[in-house]
Structures are given as C-alpha cells and as structure tokens.
C-alpha cells in the first residue's frame with residue numbers, strides 16, 4: 749500500500765456486523781481501524797476517524813449520525829430504519845457541510861444490490877409484484893431495510909411507467925396474511941434461526957412468473973460493499989442512499 753491509510757471507526761463494533769466490519773477494515777491494506785465503539789461507550793473515541801461505519805440499531809443510528817456530522821466525520825451506514833423523514837433530517841444536517849459525505853445503504857452485498865436493480869427494471873413490465881424477505885430470528889426490524897428499499901424502487905418504476913398495481917381479489921383476510929403494503933407492493937417477512945439474509949422478488953404476468961432471489965450465506969458477503977463505501981464516501985459529498993449509486997449501476 750502506498751499513501752496514508754484511511755482512518756476508520758466502527759460503531760456497533762461488538763455486534764454481528766460491526767465485528768465483521770472491524771475485521772474487514774483491519775485486513776484492508778488501505779485502512780487503519782482507529783476506534784471500535786459499542787453501546788454505552790464514549791463517541792469521543794471516534795473523533796480521530798475520517799470515516800465511521802455504523803451497524804448499530806434503528807433506535808441509535810440518528811444520534812450517532814448527528815454526532816458524526818457535527819464532528820465532520822464521513823459516515824457509511826448499514827443500520828436500517830431510515831424513513832423519508834429521517835433522510836430529510838440527515839440532508840438538513842449536511843446542508844452546512846458541503847464537503848462531508850454520508851452513505852446509507854440498506855444492503856452492502858453486491859448480489860442484493862443487483863437484485864434490487866433487476867427488480868426495478870422488471871417492474872416496468874409486470875403490474876403484479878410481491879416480496880418475501882427471510883432473515884435470522886435475532887433481527888430487530890421487519891420488514892428488512894432491503895425489502896422496503898426494493899418495494900420503493902418497484903413502486904417508483906411503476907409510477908414512471910404509468911402502471912397501476914395488478915388485480916388482487918382478496919376480500920377476506922386474517923390480519924397480516926397478505927403482508928405489509930409498501931409503495932403498493934406486498935412484503936412478507938420470515939424469521940428463522942439458521943437463516944442469514946435472503947430476499948425473493950416475485951413478479952406475475954400473463955401465464956408466467958419471474959422470481960429474482962438473492963442469498964447472503966455469511967456476513968462476509970457484505971464486506972466488499974462496506975469497504976467500497978468507506979473508500980468512496982470520502983469523494984462523494986452529501987447524502988447518498990443505496991450502494992447502487994456508488995457502483996454506478
């Protein structure tokens with residue numbers, strides 16, 4: 749490696765993803781981990797970092813981000829739970845920080861990002877789509893951030909193509925049986941031990957279906973995307989949502 753390594757901090761460093769991120773950044777020749785912080789520890793330890801990676805909890809991530817922006821530290825965020833209101837708040841914090849970058853990605857696995865892009869493309873050709881996301885049973889939020897983002901991409905693509913959601917004759921339903929509705933797309937969540945992170949996007953048309961499926965078998969699947977995020981956020985000021993915008997897909 750030539751040049752000075754990127755000084756990286758990790759928030760949620762003792763969690764499943766945070767611990768993996770610490771290992772990945774330590775192994776990267778162009779990075780040095782300068783702080784690894786978990787719940788209850790002083791955020792001041794992060795002030796020596798150029799970029800901080802956050803894998804914490806939807807209830808904690810906004811306070812963390814506000815601290816990072818206030819201290820001019822770039823952020824790469826994998827934590828889920830970002831509503832449009834939360835994103836607007838982050839954009840507001842960044843208004844007076846023209847050189848600072850925040851990347852929020854609901855999924856850092858390359859295959860998951862591609863699956864979302866493919867689903868966005870398919871949405872122009874099918875008026876019926878449903879999502880099934882499957883995760884380990886230690887996950888706090890449902891539906892997954894990835895599924896919510898996928899539904900949004902499908903919903904927006906449909907609007908752009910002038911497509912209205914297809915017919916659904918359900919008139920009688922046990923509460924929840926048809927899933928949650930996000931951007932007019934039904935999203936179903938499965939939680940089971942043994943799973944890691946999986947998503948199926950199903951499209952139905954005349955006499956055919958199309959299924960796009962992605963499986964993360966191991967949390968290392970997210971790490972190339974996390975490292976790419978760390979490298980790119982330094983040169984990408986403002987708020988970027990989704991790794992697809994870094995990969996230029």
Ligand SMILES: NC(=O)C1=CN([C@@H]2O[C@H](COP(=O)(O)OP(=O)(O)OC[C@H]3O[C@@H](n4cnc5c(N)ncnc54)[C@H](O)[C@@H]3O)[C@@H](O)[C@H]2O)C=CC1
Nearest residue numbers: 760762763764765786787803804808826827828854855856
């Ligand atoms: N974007 C992506 O590719 C991925 C995102 N995730 C998301 O990342 C988040 C974390 O997931 P896991 O690592 O599985 O959870 P986890 O529960 O294993 O780890 C979270 C860690 O954050 C710590 N923490 C909580 N509040 C904190 C605070 N205020 N400051 C510092 N640390 C704090 C906890 O003590 C814990 O060690 C979730 O929102 C999950 O959905 C998970 C996998 C991939």
Ligand SMILES: O=C(O)C1=N[C@H](C(=O)O)C[C@H](O)C1
Nearest residue numbers: 828854855887892893894945
């Ligand atoms: O909690 C997880 O594990 C994951 N969370 C993210 C999400 O909610 O989409 C990304 C991935 O699915 C794993």
